Ligand SMILES: NC(=O)c1ccc[n+]([C@@H]2O[C@H](COP(=O)([O-])OP(=O)(O)OC[C@H]3O[C@@H](n4cnc5c(N)ncnc54)[C@H](O)[C@@H]3O)[C@@H](O)[C@H]2O)c1
Ligand SMILES: O=C(O)C(=O)C[C@@H](O)[C@H](O)[C@H](O)COP(=O)(O)O
């Protein structure tokens with residue numbers, strides 16, 4: 001079980017640029033100046049309107065440490081993952097003469113780390129970025145691994161770049177103000193890590209769901225660290241999504257299609273929750289997953305209060321959305337499935353009638 005001290009989880013890529021630490025703990029902001037280092041003069045702090053006070057605290061810390069710190073306040077949640085918001089940030093960087101030795105710091109949930117990471121990846125073709133995730137989902141998933149991006153009218157994360165951060169500071173104190181429903185949607189990604197790699201995650205949640213949803217509990221900290229270790233292990237080996245990293249997309253093929261169908265009014269984790277149950281049903285239907293393991297998806301997600309069904313009448317638009325998934329190859333849809341808990345694999349689906357049949361199991 002985790003302690004009060006900071007835990008360092010390394011991501012060990014093939015180059016120094018892909019190698020960095022994810023620090024989990026409390027009161028971590030004081031570490032930021034040293035991480036940025038003496039080469040950095042200017043820092044752009046990107047935060048959403050909803051986290052203005054936190055953004056101001058970060059800017060003040062940087063100013064006290066001698067950096068020229070400016071902020072870019074962006075729209076909240078998925079509204080921030082938009083090309084116009086990236087253009088606004090590029091404008092702020094340009095107007096403040098940011099050079100290649102300057103840096104971006106993101107403060108917010110996964111939407112902010114995705115957008116801010118994309119801005120850092122594209123400004124002057126790449127400047128340093130440090131993520132300070134403030135949501136559970138940001139800590140366990142979005143801030144780690146270097147996938148950055150924005151949405152387009154056609155789908156989720158369709159434009160982006162791989163741009164690993166210089167560090168991630170996952171300060172658990174930030175979770176004190178995170179609304180419960182946001183914490184719970186973040187747990188969908190933690191559950192995903194349980195099913196694809198670390199079944200202890202599932203046991204812990206089943207043993208004490210109340211503690212798993214309590215931001216202050218050691219159980220939640222243990223879950224955070226376990227999920228980060230799963231992700232760090234995978235992205236250390238496969239930054240660019242050419243192999244094992246695809247397994248982190250378990251539940252996302254349908255999940256992203258639901259987000260698009262709902263015009264991004266659903267939280268990512270809620271859509272992934274439905275997508276996980278769908279992927280489990282698919283795995284069961286093709287004989288790769290037992291009934292008990294497939295049913296466990298529904299029961300654990302339901303016990304957390306996450307959605308496990310979706311509208312029957314939306315199938316056609318969901319199929320349309322799923323075709324644009326990044327795992328597709330030409331007309332061939334590809335899904336992450338399970339051959340057992342902790343044993344992910346791929347399923348190529350040339351015939352969509354199988355998908356329709358699996359969808360009937362989650363349609364409401
Ligand atoms: N790049 C990746 O590898 C990756 C992985 C998973 C998810 N994502 C992306 O992450 C996004 C979802 O992230 P999310 O669930 O954090 O959503 P989010 O960023 O939209 O944040 C959810 C809400 O919580 C608020 N919030 C965040 N921290 C808070 C705090 N400490 N106190 C109070 N309010 C707070 C935000 O302002 C927002 O209203 C999606 O866009 C998803 O595609 C990316
Ligand atoms: O890091 C990854 O790789 C993942 O698939 C993690 C997902 O939880 C995350 O939502 C990611 O942004 C999805 O990536 P995409 O390539 O399907 O857009």
Ligand SMILES: [Zn+2]
Pocket residue numbers: 141189252268272
């Ligand atoms: Zn995700």
